[in-house]
Amino acid sequence: MIKVNLPDDTSTQSRTTLVQTSGAAAALLLCVGLVVWLGWLVLREIDDFSVANSDNLQWSLAQADVEFLQFRLAMKDAQDDPAAMEDVRRRFDIFYSRMVTMSSGRVFHTLRESVQSSAPRMRVLDFLETTVPLIDGPDEAFLAELPSLLSQSEQVTADVRAFSLAALSAFAEVSDARREGITELMIYIAAVLLALFIGLTLLAYAMFRLFRLAQKRADAVQFASTRMKTIVQTSPNAIVVTDEVGVVREFNTAAEALFGFTRAEAVGRLALELMVPAETLARHQIGALAFLDEHRRPRPEEQHFEITLQTRDLHLFPAEISADRAEADNALYVFYIRDISNWKEAEEQLTEARDRALAGERTKSEFLAVMSHEMRTPLNGLLGAMQLMRDHSLSTRQSDLLDRMQSSGRLLLELVNDVLDLAKFEAGKMKAEEAPFSINRLLDGLVETAQPLAQTYGNELNWRWCGPEGDGAIGDARRLRQVLLNLVGNALKFTRDGSVEVEVEYLDAAKTEVEFRVIDNGIGIAEKDLTRIFQDFETLDSSYAREAGGTGLGLGIARRFMRLMDGEIGAESEPGEGSLFWIRVPLTPVSDVEADPEEPRDCPDKPLRPLDVLLVEDNEINRFIVREMLEGESHSVTIAENGQAGVDTAAHHRFDVILMDISMPVMDGTTAAGHIRSGGGACAEVPIIALTAHALPEERERFRRVGMSACLTKPIERPLLLRTLAQVISGEIPAIPDDAPQPARAAPEGSARPPSAPEMPASGLLDEERLHAFLSEVPRAAAGKLLERFFAEMDRNIAALAESAPDDPDLAPVAHQCAGSCGPFGVEALRRALGSIETQTKTGRLPQRAELAALAELWEQSRRALEARLEAA
Template sequence: MGLLAVLYLSFGAVPLALLAHFASSLASDAVSDQVRHRLTTTAATSAVVVEQRLSSLTELIAATANDSVLATAVASLGGATGELLRQRLRIVVSQPGITEALITDLAGRTLASEPDTQYFTDVSRTDWFVGARSRSGPFVSAAYVPTFPDARRAVAVVAPIRDSARTTVALLAVAYSLDALQDFAGRIATAQGIELLITDQTGVVVARPDRDVSLIVSMIEDRRVSMALAGKSAYVREQTPLGWQLSATEPVARLGWTVTATVDEHRALSPARQIRSAVLTVSGILAGVLLAGLGLQIWLAAMRRRAERRLQQARDEAVRVSEFKSRFLATVSHEIRTPMNGILGLTRLLRDTRLDEEQRRYTDATAGAAEGLLAVVNDLLDLSRIEAGRFSLAVAPFDIRRLCREAVELLEPRARSQGLAVDTTVDGNVPERLVGDATRIRQVLLNLVGNAVKFTPAGRVSLSVSAEAVGGEGPVWVTFSVQDTGLGLTDEQRAHVFDRFVRDADERLEGAGLGLTISNELVALMDGQIGLESVPGVGSRFWFRLALDGTHPAIADPPTPLPIDSIEPVPAGQFGRVLVADDDDVNRLVARMVLRRAGFKVDVVGSGAEAIAAARARRYDIVLLDLHMPGLDGMAVSRAIRSQGPPDSRVPLVAMTASATAADRERCLAAGMDGFAAKPIDWEHLVTELRLRVWRGDGTLSADEATELCWDEQALTDLRRCGALDEAVETFAATAPVSAERIAAAIGSGDVASAAELAHRLAGSAATVGAAGLARRCARLSDRVQEQDRQPDERLVAEAAALGQAVAQALTALDAHRLPTA
């Protein structure tokens, strides 16, 4: 109970507390961001306003000073002229904010003023007089306070008066009161609650809040100076004797002034505190609800504990049963498949000898019985994989008409022996090629057609395939239907026909009761539907529907394996030397006889230690390893051979095992093996694959040549599927030798550019037909040729000369890849 309470609080109260903290932090961050945005926006806007006001004033004074009449009047200095100057000054003083204007010569003597000079005393000593004389344009002074009573702070705006030769003859100066800026700062404070402080380039306060600003000025003085020099904005949080203050500083462009917007942090962040208080209140209420729920949960947990204990015991028992079943099936598979491999192999070899009719009948019966037993083992393994979720589909293009024909042909001998007619109909609207798992579709068809033949004493069995009308690019709904005139099923039998281990309608007939169950599971894995219609004494119709994509009809039929009796005996050793390691005497005998007949030299050993010793003593073209051998198993042997290093590490290693699971395949590949052959061995397929791997054009291949002649199996498979392999090989055989000769000639003559282009083109052609090793060799040659900035060296010339031999070897090996494969 204590642990439950801790877990409940951990998964209830802790997330609630974290959520409350997150909400409070989020609110605080949002308010802080809002305050920062408000301060920085106010400071930036105020800086723009100040700049615009002073810029407008500066432009006005500059325009007045540039008046040619004013310059002429300054030069004359007569009585009428003095009155003209004063009239002009009165016009300037009439502008808002301007309290005084005067004209002074370059010595600092006043030529005219309006009204009488009060702000401008001792002109020659002022900063604006000195600054204006050294400038060619208008000048704005620092703020200052005049000495006469009730005077307000002001700045002097000065512009030069020039004659017709653009020579400065006098200065026009006005005193601009800073009351307007002070009023602006006051309106900002009233409207937004933000205190605005404006200082000039010397640190003198131009506008300030109502309260004492000495603390604020000292606080920002160093920062203001650095900001003015750098021309950058800043946002800071600083502690003052008045408390924590948030301030944003913005420089006023071209003036050297700064604008600082300041607000009290406690007042500005008060909304965040209100939100935090509301969140804590709600969290407290929810925490109370959680505590109440905790008590209820503890009470319910006590009631469920006993039931959960019983469920746990049942679950553990189910897991133990499942593990036992998996181990049992794996053991049964191995123990049955291993002798089955020998029985099937010897039976096939026996068929190839001279037998009379009775002996051949017995041999065929033996093979049929072995294949039937193997089918039961396969059904059990398929069912186990489906239950464990380790069953995968191999989706590829296939010929639907050929698939149906092959499925029916396998069952026709049995049907003819019963006097049954078996026919196949595929509607014309069914695409010639479909994309799906042909192996599993064939397995379902064999189960359904086989059952129909089994339970039809007389009459007919019909397999039909139809497709719904297709509009657009979507998949085709293909319906497979198997109709018979057999025994039929009752309602009770129909209800359980897809259940496991349910025997068929007539107990006298053989069957493990798994065929329809696996068919149902396979159709479900392919996202299809399966069903039946049956009338007792009339017959049954089993059907299933699959959504399959249609493909272009030009895809070639998949290659078929070589029948073992069609493997013409050839001299031993023509296709290389093979090492077979298997602890079963019968399996070694079958392997030796089949591989010798297929043209291989064969060495056989019975243990892993003997296999390692043989691989160290002699170079083999391929090694077949049984995984389950006494002492060192096949994986240990693989790791030992791989650890020996070149050239032995390059020999292809193929695992042979009766445990044909995906996990076994992964372990074999991890141990360094290249292939996987499940027992019973499909010798026809294996012989074809071995010939492709170890084909020799002249009987001998060096290690370097073998490395060069590696192949892109996927490229070859793609060419076979689209029916273009023969044409591609013929084209390559006609052009590649010529290209090799032209490359050698170009390099010999020093034509580096042509040689590089030809080598690059030959590399592309070789890659297209799957000659990956030759393609890499040509690509390296092209790269090396391009690096030459002069006549190619002797090694490059020799390599180009040897390219023709490499092309010839590739063509010889490519002929082997054109052999029929499974």
């Protein structure tokens, strides 16, 4: 949007010029008014003088006295000669007319207002009025009264003279007043002329100032115009100016380069027809460019928009437009146009990169989900078989080997749990719990759990309060215990024949923030490594570290757990002096804590009586392991190979407990549990324990909603299985936790890199370690039967999968079953291919037909490799 404004000083000058012009015009009008008024006065005086000259005032007064004397002489002559009566009447009329003129004439108004002349004049007029009847009557009557008239005329003569003298005196005063008035008028005229001269001078000065200001303003406008023209012409973006009907009035250099038209070609043409594609013109005229047809200023939300424009050669490109209307005598629209092709391309690249990143995250989540199920399934077989082997007579050498195998299996289980914890946190699937617990019991259990490790390295381990003691708190006790166990485990592993002490202290009087400190006198840590140790897969380069081993994930997970609980974690250390690790976590104090959720209530370690158990499991190896564990404890086990079979079996026979796998064909475990609970069959109220490799909180919440009493995560530990059975049978049914209960462990800090996948032969078809574990742990007769069933099942299912449609609803369940069967026998390449197909189907992506068809050839190759390996064994 372009706005052209004159400089501020130009606006100020304009206002000053307007004020000065108005003042000069007012002064000029005043002077003109004064001149007109004085002219009127002069004309009036000239008129007065003109009237006075015509009447000859003084002459008339003197003549009145003479004419009255002539009237008396005529009356005396008539007394001697009656024939002179006509002369008497003529002289009377002349005097009478003179007196009437002085009584009513306009120039004699001053005489009439004179007090001195009024009385004689009135007596003379009275005499005349008395004499008129005699003059107009017969001569005899007049002659009879003539002596009397002569007598009266003598007295009237004095009045006429007095009247004349008084009038002359009054007119002399009037003349003096007139001379003074003329003098004042001349002074007024001179003053007005002087004022007029001064006004004209000021007006001339003002006009000169106005001329200078107008010249400056013209220069400023010219400068602003030149500057704006330069800005417009040198702008890197196109600027197009149109009139109210859309005709181009200005087209800058950038617009020429952008659209391919010269300024001469563009000016005078309709902008919309010039720049907007014809096929989208009508849509834009009622959309983004509607303000043009409505001849109005665009609203704020209409001033910035994106649109597709075209060049001279009809090349289309995305553009960003800023538009506004310049309100003037002739309204103008200004368009600021920018080609955003590069921005759109970059945006598409960013979107593509984001999609790839999201796809990578989904792939990672899918991989971890598969790993959770597929790795824990063979681990269940390994650790379960090891526990079963202890039921047989073993030599000392065999017991030692079995201990090492179980140790390795537990380390692998710890690695799986660490990676899953990490993945759940990064995926935002992990939430802090809020439950009451006892700090004292938590630390007692921590010391008890880590005591064997402390004795291994000859260390003393204890804990104590610093400052005021407390106990009850509300928080995430399980993750707090895991963080402390990690710190204590690390301190014990890096200390020899020393001591490790855990201190706990409230940091505020309200006991809402607690600090735990793990202090050892071991080898210590260099200052440069204090921040590095909290990174994932980071380990210390020392002999103790190499002895301890580990993935380097423990402290990274501890840091994430503290962030989850709104806490902090840090370390202080000196090489050779030991280390201090601390965590600060907000906890809500509580007075009474009835039970510690980290410690189960008093319950037998195994059921007190033989149980009738329904095991619903689709995987043959898992069925074999769990059945052996239970039957070894004198429990009766009934097998159902899928959820539907489990529902049917539970409807007709009451069992003491049901062990329900989650991922199964035909019907999954959660659906089956829902049918059992709502069906009203024999097992509608029987406890159901979930067996799963999935560890996400929303999955476990779903287990609760369908009525499952507890959850066990594969691989299954026999002590944990037996203890859980004892809990659900005795009524001590635990809430399903976010993670399956596992043996207490300290997350290791050791190895410098994560463990790699087991090495496969050159063909990449088999996992030799898994196959070797199966052949070593499963009795030969049972292994033969399992292999026979495995070959038959795979021949049938792989053939069906290879011919299935990508949108077949049975595709994912069959692929899941086959992949689970491949795992224990080490058929790794086929297991991965089946897992990929299952993952694609569950996430809404359909596999390719070629990918499904390739399963048959891959299975034939895998079978030949497996048969050759079995024959060699």
